[in-house]
Amino acid sequence: MTGPGPDAVAVVGLAGRFPGAANVDELWRNLLDGTDGITRDGRGAFGMLDSPARFDAAFFGYSPAEAITLDPQHRVLLECAWHALENVGHDPRAVPGRVGVYAGTGQTDYPEKLIAHRDSAPARLELGSDYVIRLGSAVDFATSRISHRLRLTGPAVTVQTACSTSLVAVHTAIQGLLAGDCDLALAGGATVRIDPELSGQDEAGLIAPSGQCRPFDAKAEGTVPGNGAGFVVLRMLDDALAAGDFVHAVLTGSAIGNDGGDRIGFTAPSVQGQERTIRAAFDASGLRPRDIGYVQAHGTATPLGDPIEVAALNRVYAGDAPREEPCLLGSVKSVIGHTDAAAGVAGLLTAILAVREGVIPPTAHFSDPNPELDLTAVPFEVNAETVPWPAGHGPRRAAVNSLGLGGTNAHVIVEQHLAGEPPEPPAAEPEVLVLSAATDGAVRTAASRLAEHLRRDTGGRLADIAFTLQTGRARLPHRRAAAAPTAEAAAAALTRQAAGAAPPPASSVAFVFPGQGCQHPGMGADLDHGRPAYAAALDECAAALRRRLPDADLRRMISSPGLSSDMVASQIGLFAVEWATASLWRSLGVEPDLVLGHSLGAVTAACVAGNLSLEEGMGYVVDRARLLASLPAGTMLAVAAGDEEIAAAVPAATLGELDLAVVNSPRNRVLSGPAHHVEAAAAALTGAGIDVRTLRVAAPAHSRQIDTVAGELATAVAHLNPRPPATRWISDHTGSELSAAQAADPHYWVAHARGTVRFADAVGTLLASPDTLVLEVGPGHTASALVRQHPDYDGRAVLTSLPHPADDKSSHLHFAEAAAALWSTGIEVDWTAWHSSPRRRVPLPGYPFEGREFGPSAPAVPRRAAAAPKAPGKRRDDVEAVVAEAFSRVLGIDGLTAEDDFFELGGDSLIATRAVALLTEQLGPRAELTVRTLFGTRTVGALAARLRETAGTSA
Numbered sequence: 001m002t003g004p005g006p007d008a009v010a011v012v013g014l015a016g017r018f019p020g021a022a023n024v025d026e027l028w029r030n031l032l033d034g035t036d037g038i039t040r041d042g043r044g045a046f047g048m049l050d051s052p053a054r055f056d057a058a059f060f061g062y063s064p065a066e067a068i069t070l071d072p073q074h075r076v077l078l079e080c081a082w083h084a085l086e087n088v089g090h091d092p093r094a095v096p097g098r099v100g101v102y103a104g105t106g107q108t109d110y111p112e113k114l115i116a117h118r119d120s121a122p123a124r125l126e127l128g129s130d131y132v133i134r135l136g137s138a139v140d141f142a143t144s145r146i147s148h149r150l151r152l153t154g155p156a157v158t159v160q161t162a163c164s165t166s167l168v169a170v171h172t173a174i175q176g177l178l179a180g181d182c183d184l185a186l187a188g189g190a191t192v193r194i195d196p197e198l199s200g201q202d203e204a205g206l207i208a209p210s211g212q213c214r215p216f217d218a219k220a221e222g223t224v225p226g227n228g229a230g231f232v233v234l235r236m237l238d239d240a241l242a243a244g245d246f247v248h249a250v251l252t253g254s255a256i257g258n259d260g261g262d263r264i265g266f267t268a269p270s271v272q273g274q275e276r277t278i279r280a281a282f283d284a285s286g287l288r289p290r291d292i293g294y295v296q297a298h299g300t301a302t303p304l305g306d307p308i309e310v311a312a313l314n315r316v317y318a319g320d321a322p323r324e325e326p327c328l329l330g331s332v333k334s335v336i337g338h339t340d341a342a343a344g345v346a347g348l349l350t351a352i353l354a355v356r357e358g359v360i361p362p363t364a365h366f367s368d369p370n371p372e373l374d375l376t377a378v379p380f381e382v383n384a385e386t387v388p389w390p391a392g393h394g395p396r397r398a399a400v401n402s403l404g405l406g407g408t409n410a411h412v413i414v415e416q417h418l419a420g421e422p423p424e425p426p427a428a429e430p431e432v433l434v435l436s437a438a439t440d441g442a443v444r445t446a447a448s449r450l451a452e453h454l455r456r457d458t459g460g461r462l463a464d465i466a467f468t469l470q471t472g473r474a475r476l477p478h479r480r481a482a483a484a485p486t487a488e489a490a491a492a493a494l495t496r497q498a499a500g501a502a503p504p505p506a507s508s509v510a511f512v513f514p515g516q517g518c519q520h521p522g523m524g525a526d527l528d529h530g531r532p533a534y535a536a537a538l539d540e541c542a543a544a545l546r547r548r549l550p551d552a553d554l555r556r557m558i559s560s561p562g563l564s565s566d567m568v569a570s571q572i573g574l575f576a577v578e579w580a581t582a583s584l585w586r587s588l589g590v591e592p593d594l595v596l597g598h599s600l601g602a603v604t605a606a607c608v609a610g611n612l613s614l615e616e617g618m619g620y621v622v623d624r625a626r627l628l629a630s631l632p633a634g635t636m637l638a639v640a641a642g643d644e645e646i647a648a649a650v651p652a653a654t655l656g657e658l659d660l661a662v663v664n665s666p667r668n669r670v671l672s673g674p675a676h677h678v679e680a681a682a683a684a685l686t687g688a689g690i691d692v693r694t695l696r697v698a699a700p701a702h703s704r705q706i707d708t709v710a711g712e713l714a715t716a717v718a719h720l721n722p723r724p725p726a727t728r729w730i731s732d733h734t735g736s737e738l739s740a741a742q743a744a745d746p747h748y749w750v751a752h753a754r755g756t757v758r759f760a761d762a763v764g765t766l767l768a769s770p771d772t773l774v775l776e777v778g779p780g781h782t783a784s785a786l787v788r789q790h791p792d793y794d795g796r797a798v799l800t801s802l803p804h805p806a807d808d809k810s811s812h813l814h815f816a817e818a819a820a821a822l823w824s825t826g827i828e829v830d831w832t833a834w835h836s837s838p839r840r841r842v843p844l845p846g847y848p849f850e851g852r853e854f855g856p857s858a859p860a861v862p863r864r865a866a867a868a869p870k871a872p873g874k875r876r877d878d879v880e881a882v883v884a885e886a887f888s889r890v891l892g893i894d895g896l897t898a899e900d901d902f903f904e905l906g907g908d909s910l911i912a913t914r915a916v917a918l919l920t921e922q923l924g925p926r927a928e929l930t931v932r933t934l935f936g937t938r939t940v941g942a943l944a945a946r947l948r949e950t951a952g953t954s955a
Contacts, residue, residue: 004415005286009174009251010240011352011414013233015084015846016188017076018346019047019226019336023083023846027336027346028353031361032386036335038211038224045211046196047226047337052076053194054851059438060149063906065892067854069114071137073105073192074145076229079849081146081186084231088184088245089472089841093151097183100154101143102173103231104165106191106340111137113195114856132910146186154182160341163298164256164404165189166230167344171254171410173234183239190229191340194855206302213338215299215331216306216375216382218368223300226337230345232352244840247417249352252397253285259407267405269305274312274409278401281411282316287397289320292327292413293389294360294398295380296351299331300338307372309403310380318377326381334364344402344410351398355416358396360387391416429530430485430816431466432834433494434823436476437847440502443478445848447498453845454491460842462487467839470831474847478502481820485813504797506773506825508593510766511582511608512787513601515757517636517695518780519574521563524802526811527584528555532836537583541576544618564696571600571625572618578604578778579614581801584815585777589830590822592775596730596766598783599662599701599757600624609725611743616720623716624753627709634700636661636672637682640691643669649688654680661702662757665789670695670757672703706754713750720746735761759786767792773799773825775818780804797825879923880944886918887940898941902934923947 014024020037021027030037039048055075057067067075081101085092114133135141143156155176159169166189173187208214208222240247257280259273282289298309310329317327332350333339339346354360366384369375375382389396395416402410435450437443454465462484480502482493527534542554557563558573578601582592597605600621607617639646646669647655657677662670671681678700682692699705706713724740731738733751735758742748766772767790776784779802787798799821803814823829884896890911891902902912912931919929928950937943 004237004250004252006238007178008237008415009177009234010237010245010417011232011248011251012235012240012245013084013088013231014248014349014352014843015080015087016228016230016345016349017049017080018228018230018339018342019049021336022050024230024349024353027349028357028361030335031332031350032359034335034362034364036364038213038226038335038337040211045208045224045337047224047228047339048196049076049192049227051851051853052192052227053853053855055079055854056849056851057854057906059849061906063891063893063911064854065890066136066906066911068856068892069133069136070854071105071108071110071192072194073108073190073229074137074142075854076192077103077105077142077188077190077231078146078149080188080190080229080231081150083846084186084188084233085150086473086846087843088233089468091472091474093474095152095184098154098181099150099152100173100176100182100185101146101152101156102159102169102176102185102187103143103146104159104161104169104189104341105139105142106193106342107139108191108193110194110856117856132914135910142190154185159189161408162404162406163338163340163343164402164408164410165341165344167348167400167402167410167412168256168404168408170232170234170251170345170348170412171256174251174254177234177236183235185234186231187234188229188231188345189341191342192227192229196225196227206300208301212365213301213333214365215297215301215334215363216310216329216370216373217301217366218370220301220303220306220370222302223333224337226339228336228339228342228346230342230349232345232348244838246840246842247419249355250415250417251412252287252415253281253283253413254411255280255284256408256410258409263407269308269403270407271308271312271315273407274309274401274403275315277409278312278316278399278411281399281413285413287413289317290323291394292317292397292399293325294328294330294351294354296347296354296398296400297329297331298343298347298401298403299333299363301331301333303372305403306370309401310373310375313380313401314374314377317380323378326379328360328387329375329380329382330361330363334366344400347400347402348412348414351400351414354389355396355398355414358389358391360389362386430483430813431462431490432470432481432483432816432820432823432831433466433490434469434473434479434481434820434831436473436479438476438478439850440478442848442850443480444498446845447480447494449845449848451491451494451498454487454494460487462490463837464840464842465844467831467835468841468844470834472841475828477826479824479826481824483813483816483820503821503824504795505771506797506827507771508769509590509773509775509822509827510594510596510769511585511592511605511775511777512766512783513578513582513595513597513604514776514778514780514783515597515599515601516571516574516697516701518778518782519563519570519577519696520779520805521561522559523573523779523805524577524580524811525559527580527815530812530836531584531815533587533833534580534584537580538576540614541579541618544615545572545576545622547615548619548622565698567629567698568622568625570696571621571628574600574778575604575618575621577802579607579617582608582777585775585801588819588833589828592727594728594730594766594769594772596732596762598732598759601778601783602732602752604777605729606722606725609727609729611722611725611729612720620716620720620749624713627712627716628699628701630709631699631705632708633675634673634703634705635675635678636670636695636697636701637678638693638695639669639671639685640667641669641685642667645688645690646671646685649690650681650684654684659700659703660756663760664786665760666791668760668786668789672700673705674700702753702755702757710750710754713753714747717746717749720749722746722748730762730765732757732759732762734758736765760790763787763790764792767794771796773797773822773827775822776800778802797821879948880940882922883919883944883947884940886915886922889918890914896940898939898944900940901938902943903938919947
């Protein structure tokens with residue numbers, strides 16, 4: 001075959017935890033290095049997981065008490081399932097389509113240990129009945145629990161075939177995909193013992209007394225038991241390619257079977273049975289044994305198992321045409337031990353990485369082949385060193401063999417994915433990398449891990465990494481984000497994010513539009529070239545302008561070196577840039593809840609709010625600019641002082657010729673009037689030690705000079721048809737939110753052009769809206785600086801959209817940084833609208849779970865991190881204390897308050913039944929308490945009030 005057939009299945013996600021390896025990447029590094037993850041002491045050996053009893057119960061919505069009742073295998077599988085779907089590039093709780101779960105677990109004594117230690121648990125902890133404990137650990141529920149917590153609607157199928165469980169689960173998942181039972185499938189398994197007995201001896205003689213697992217070696221004396229868990233995520237290859245998934249490898253054939261009666265005993269393997277399964281897998285794939293370059297064998301290193309397995313392989317592989325090169329044989333068990341139900345997926349992960357990376361890992365502890373093995377018939381060769389596996393005439397192919405005690409065998413063919421030409425890389429532009437987590441500590445860890453990934457994986461496209469994070473991860477409350485043009489810069493930015501404080505949260509956005517004086521030649525040019533939504537909005541403005549001034553060229557106007565000194569060009573250009581910037585934000589799903597404009601910016605605010613159409617807004621700006629340009633020579637002066645200081649420093653005669661044009665803050669005024677009077681005032685103020693700055697406005701706006709063109713201005717606004725704004729609009733003329741009647745009066749604009757800009761009052765009105773982020777929409781940071789200077793400023797996030805002309809930064813990067821900061825506060829951004837070029841999903845570091853120990857021997861009751869203080873003067877009565885005590889016992893959480901919600905703390909209907917039983921025991925049947933009652937009165941305080949009412953209990 002030249003390529004996979006129509007039934008080929010893509011492996012699009014990987015996850016796992018194994019001895020010495022917290023994830024699949026660490027497993028692969030250990031395999032290549034020959035690093036043995038087995039724990040050994042004087043009693044024996046075992047492949048331990050790091051902290052197998054740790055679990056992030058709060059992340060998955062489990063109470064501490066319920067987390068203790070969950071078998072650690074179920075917990076580890078749940079976390080692995082989350083990581084596997086993240087590895088695909090999907091939010092694990094929002095994967096499109098039907099997602100099936102096919103997996104199994106090992107047989108452990110966890111429920112027996114939990115029951116045995118139940119009476120020694122702290123008196124305040126209620127672990128429940130034997131049924132409750134077994135519900136949390138029964139093998140039947142491992143897959144259903146994953147489907148429940150991750151909201152997956154495909155089949156949840158438990159597979160139990162002993163050591164071959166997880167590879168049989170893979171085959172079963174493939175059949176589910178082919179049958180159309182699901183669109184995506186998680187397949188794997190786990191065996192996790194949290195307190196294994198290390199022993200070098202066993203009655204069956206299967207355990208290596210030396211504590212070393214030596215598959216195929218002359219010194220092989222048995223296996224070493226171990227813990228492990230792993231998942232692969234499978235999808236039909238055509239669907240994976242259409243979705244832009246990263247394909248780790250392709251599964252072209254699989255088969256399962258049983259030895260039946262062809263063996264000397266129930267636990268003895270059969271050559272014939274294994275042979276039938278291997279042949280069936282090749283029949284399904286359409287390949288021949290000589291197409292396989294590497295077999296990841298079951299390889300337990302037992303005196304009976306290895307020779308029979310190789311004999312079965314020989315029967316299939318030796319009957320094929322002669323091979324040009326030997327077929328390499330290996331077993332991952334040499335470094336992790338025999339992980340029981342996870343053994344098959346461990347071998348599959350090894351084979352997938354080998355074909356993907358073009359490297360065959362060594363089989364550790366191998367020196368000389370076991371003389372009982374016939375490794376010459378194929379020939380097979382066991383490699384003790386890492387072997388490069390270069391691409392040949394076709395894809396690299398491997399086979400995975402897994403054998404179950406009891407005779408159920410599985411064989412899977414794995415093929416390298418020969419990807420087509422990647423899409424053209426996007427034009428060099430800054431990317432926004434977003435991270436979120438359930439806690440601040442977790443999001444900091446995630447930022448550090450991603451920074452390290454970027455430093456290590458220099459071959460990944462930053463655009464694909466950003467896309468995966470933006471569209472393929474869960475949206476959680478604690479957030480960090482960084483914008484950067486290169487992976488190196490992104491790593492540095494993420495490192496700063498990991499160390500920095502969390503941004504103030506926000507729930508709404510206010511667009512603030514600056515006035516004339518912040519404009520500069522070329523403002524926003526990068527966005528015009530790189531952001532289609534911005535360019536389209538500028539095109540709208542250009543078309544509206546041409547309908548008023550047929551020969552006008554908006555873009556040439558904006559880029560003209562003389563922009564700032566040209567009243568008409570600067571006002572038109574600033575209005576257009578503000579409109580285009582606002583349109584770009586809105587195209588990304590960022591809609592303002594409030595708008596506020598400063599002088600000219602108020603016109604943009606009116607258009608964004610829906611008070612004026614763009615056509616009306618542009619027409620008014622053209623008329624306004626033309627009339628301002630016709631005024632007698634004048635200018636405007638910014639003064640860093642209050643009214644009294646100004647009056648004390650400027651002679652009354654001079655000050656009398658000027659008008660107070662703007663009140664930006666208690667110590668920021670703008671004077672307007674004839675140029676020579678402004679110059680005189682500037683000299684007097686400077687002499688008094690007061691800072692002043694002449695604005696880049698070549699007209700005395702907001703002064704009595706407007707009276708000379710008031711009639712023409714009234715004629716201009718008469719053509720307007722203002723409507724009640726659809727968005728709340730704060731007036732910089734009145735300082736408060738405009739009423740519908742004010743907003744609908746076209747003559748408002750005459751008063752606005754003539755009167756004082758009371759921006760400080762308007763900012764005060766804005767700051768009265770809590771949790772509102774302030775976003776300056778226009779060039780520079782003039783308006784945002786005034787917000788921060790306001791006496792009522794409370795530290796909320798204040799962002800700018802475009803750089804100041806003095807900034808050494810492109811508009812593209814500045815805008816991306818603003819988007820990152822906006823998202824970090826909790827404001828959603830439509831990242832699908834962000835991308836202007838093809839992107840793919842790529843594997844990235846998984847969520848940094850923050851677990852705590854949940855074990856049977858000493859199930860401690862964890863305290864809440866910070867119990868909410870009770871309101872002063874409210875004494876907890878006896879009924880409330882009883883309710884809190886009952887909740888604490890069944891949930892395993894101490895320090896509850898009246899406001900605590902039973903279900904938000906991890907309660908469910910089963911736990912509610914136990915709580916009701918405890919409360920009825922304490923309060924008696926007069927309480928008339930049922931589970932339905934608890935569903936309706938969820939908090940400690942509400943339930944206590946209900947119980948007092950029904951039982952007639954006084955406080």
